[in-house]
Amino acid sequence: MKWDWNAVSEFMPYFWDGLKVTLQVLVLGSLISFVLGLVWTLLMRTPTRWVRWPVGVVTEFVRDTPLLVQLFFLFYVLPEWGLTFSALTTGVFAIGLHYSTYTMQVYRAGIEAVPVGQWEAATALNLPVRRTWTAVILPQAIRRVIPALGNYVIAMLKDTPILMAITVLELMGQARLFSQDHYQFTEPITVIGVAFILISYPASLLIRALERRLVR
Numbered sequence: 026m027k028w029d030w031n032a033v034s035e036f037m038p039y040f041w042d043g044l045k046v047t048l049q050v051l052v053l054g055s056l057i058s059f060v061l062g063l064v065w066t067l068l069m070r071t072p073t074r075w076v077r078w079p080v081g082v083v084t085e086f087v088r089d090t091p092l093l094v095q096l097f098f099l100f101y102v103l104p105e106w107g108l109t110f111s112a113l114t115t116g117v118f119a120i121g122l123h124y125s126t127y128t129m130q131v132y133r134a135g136i137e138a139v140p141v142g143q144w145e146a147a148t149a150l151n152l153p154v155r156r157t158w159t160a161v162i163l164p165q166a167i168r169r170v171i172p173a174l175g176n177y178v179i180a181m182l183k184d185t186p187i188l189m190a191i192t193v194l195e196l197m198g199q200a201r202l203f204s205q206d207h208y209q210f211t212e213p214i215t216v217i218g219v220a221f222i223l224i225s226y227p228a229s230l231l232i233r234a235l236e237r238r239l240v241r
Contacts, residue, residue: 036216043200046193054181055178124181135169172235175228200216
């Protein structure tokens, strides 16, 4: 099959529109997953059983069901209950919620890796609980888990094409739209594949370098 550079040129406006949406989903979804994952972690450490139990059930359910099923539920089922959101908003929240159940485990591991002596020192200094967490525990824990969080950002990037299923025109959605309009599939799909490699691979190298720096 002959490669058509004209098709690539015609696809580029679609590509830039899709890239903008993909990066928007990635940034907002990452923020949601980081913040919500930390919230889940802290709630699971509370002594109150009636807080831990519902959080554990919800996070386990989200982690054990496919992202695509969650997308369909949020986009097609919630409107029947009177809750309607745009496709982009639904996609951002779904990815953020889904990955928050994984970042939750990363935060948990980071907190448990903080030496016991740090907790004892905070107690000896009679620091309030909030001060202990914000000034002693979390800074050390988060520093340890930054590389793992970065890996999940890359995983989120590679999952953004799933949003095409609910009509979000990210990179893959734009490639599909172009292909349907122009009856050319090789060029747009190839360009999208190369774009994901050009974003993901340098990001993975950056995460490895960051990990080596942080473990010194």
